[in-house]
Amino acid sequence: xxxxxxxxxxxxxxxxxxxxxxxxxxxxxxxxxxxxxxxxxxxxxxxxxxxxxxxxxxxxxxxxxxxxxxxxxxxxxxxxxxxxxxxxxxxxxxxxxxxxxxxxxxxxxxxxxxxxxxxxxxxxxxxxxxxxxxxxxxxxxxxxxxxxxxxxxxxxxxxxxxxxxxxxxxxxxxxxxxxxxxxxxxxxxxxxxxxxxxxxxxxxxxxxxxxxxxxxxxxxxxxxxxxxxxxxxxxxxxxxxxxxxxxxxxxxxxxxxxxxxxxxxxxxxxxxxxxxxxxxxxxxxxxxxxxxxxxxxxxxxxxxxxxxxxxxxxxxxxxxxxxxxxxxxxxxxxxxxxxxxxxxxxxxxxxxxx
Numbered sequence: 001x002x003x004x005x006x007x008x009x010x011x012x013x014x015x016x017x018x019x020x021x022x023x024x025x026x027x028x029x030x031x032x033x034x035x036x037x038x039x040x041x042x043x044x045x046x047x048x049x050x051x052x053x054x055x056x057x058x059x060x061x062x063x064x065x066x067x068x069x070x071x072x073x074x075x076x077x078x079x080x081x082x083x084x085x086x087x088x089x090x091x092x093x094x095x096x097x098x099x100x101x102x103x104x105x106x107x108x109x110x111x112x113x114x115x116x117x118x119x120x121x122x123x124x125x126x127x128x129x130x131x132x133x134x135x136x137x138x139x140x141x142x143x144x145x146x147x148x149x150x151x152x153x154x155x156x157x158x159x160x161x162x163x164x165x166x167x168x169x170x171x172x173x174x175x176x177x178x179x180x181x182x183x184x185x186x187x188x189x190x191x192x193x194x195x196x197x198x199x200x201x202x203x204x205x206x207x208x209x210x211x212x213x214x215x216x217x218x219x220x221x222x223x224x225x226x227x228x229x230x231x232x233x234x235x236x237x238x239x240x241x242x243x244x245x246x247x248x249x250x251x252x253x254x255x256x257x258x259x260x261x262x263x264x265x266x267x268x269x270x271x272x273x274x275x276x277x278x279x280x281x282x283x284x285x286x287x288x289x290x291x292x293x294x295x296x297x298x299x300x301x302x303x304x305x306x307x308x309x310x311x312x313x314x315x316x317x318x319x320x321x322x323x324x325x326x327x328x329x330x331x332x333x334x335x336x337x338x339x340x341x342x343x344x345x346x347x348x349x350x351x352x353x354x
Contacts (some may be wrong), residue, residue: 002254003334004222005303008039011341012215013205014051019213020185020201021052025192029055031184031202033063033080037328039206039217040337042070046345048205049075055146057200061087064096078117078146080127083109097145103133110140117146117178122168123161124152131172144178146198154186154194155210162190186210208324209314218328220307220335222272222290226252227300236291237283241266250282251292251300258287260330261306261316266290268319271311272304278311279304 021028030053036044045056045067055076058064061084064077071077076097082105083091083098091098092114099119100106106129109116118141121128128149134141141147149169153159169182180196185204187194189211204211207218230236230248253272257263266285271278272292280293294300307313313324320327 002223002225003336004220004255004259005338006331006335007219007221007338007340008043009215009217009219009340010043010047010343010345012207012217013039013044013047014341014343016205016207016211016214016217017048017051017053017201020188020199020204020211023188024183024199025195027055027179027198029053029057029181029198029200030205031057031200032067033057033059033202034329035063037203037206037208037325038331039328041067043339043345044205045071045075047343050343050345055198055200057202061090061094061096061098065090065094068094068096076145080119082119082127083116088112088114099146099148100129100141101127102129103137106137106141115145116143117148118144120147120149120169120172122149122151122165122172122182124150124165126150131168134172138176142177144176146181147173147176147178148181148198148200150184151182151187151190151194154184154190157190162194166194203325203328206328207313208328216307216309216312218307218313218331219305220255220331221303221305222253222255223303224251224292224300225254227294228252235283238286239284241284242282242291246295248293248295249297249300251279251294251304253290253292253304254288255306256286256288256290259332259334260327261285261290262320262322262327262330264320264322265316268316268321270306270316270319272306273308273310274301274304276310 030048032041082101097115099117119128153161181198183194183199185201207214207216230244235243270281283291313327317324
């Protein structure tokens with residue numbers, strides 16, 4: 001095998017959802033946008049529906065259609081981007097619920113009928129009706145299934161923006177009959193005041209910060225395709241970025257930035273693991289290959305692990321100067337994908353090994 005193996009632990013996804021639900025003072029939904037953060041939206045959706053989730057969130061109507069096919073009728077599927085031009089037949093035909101983001105979307109959607117929710121901008125200035133627009137349309141929006149907003153700084157608990165957005169959301173929605181939702185993963189951790197009627201965890205389900213108690217979901221094993229001796233003073237890889245200071249043994253491993261191993265991790269102290277033993281990643285990450293110092297191993301195994309219990313997506317993210325979200329959603333399609341756990345669903349992630 002000359003491609004890596006990516007394993008998704010669905011027991012961990014289910015456990016993370018239950019942990020988020022236990023922290024929530026309300027109903028708990030699930031965000032499965034970006035193909036379930038790279039884990040397969042249909043597979044994740046089935047897993048979480050069996051765990052008890054009944055409300056799901058995607059970014060676009062096309063994602064909602066694929067998720068509906070996996071879930072079948074029943075669970076509610078909300079679309080963050082709302083109802084764009086030409087989305088009506090797709091949304092209505094697959095029982096998807098747009099979160100209307102503007103007065104214009106509301107005017108286009110409401111005459112045609114169909115379920116809807118509303119997204120309010122409480123200060124992030126990205127998506128959502130302005131509070132004054134919502135107030136002007138309030139009497140026309142009484143049939144909304146959900147009214148929601150999104151926190152800009154929830155991963156910084158002491159940031160004053162959290163309190164400002166909470167106050168804005170309350171002022172805009174108090175007395176409105178629909179269910180309310182403000183908290184994603186970070187918002188859940190801010191406490192009960194942010195939970196309202198529905199929480200909607202995202203990255204925490206997939207093992208990412210800021211949910212520090214999350215179980216790791218994704219593991220990656222990479223094949224060693226060559227080992228070679230490197231003498232003191234010899235360099236490895238593009239740009240002579242690493243030079244041996246001792247007689248070394250270097251393993252060439254089949255994965256690179258085309259597989260979602262972001263180029264920045266090459267200078268970030270990342271290791272690959274032989275069992276519990278870390279072996280430093282050395283030199284630059286290239287498109288298809290990375291190099292690893294395996295000098296201190298007695299025997300070099302056929303594979304080395306880069307994502308595991310010892311080194312998570314957030315560790316790789318810190319090394320690359322980014323966030324775990326980007327690492328998860330960047331993991332490429334060359335991996336042989338496998339599932340693990342009793343909660344592994346009927347719909348397998350794309351490319352899953354059997």
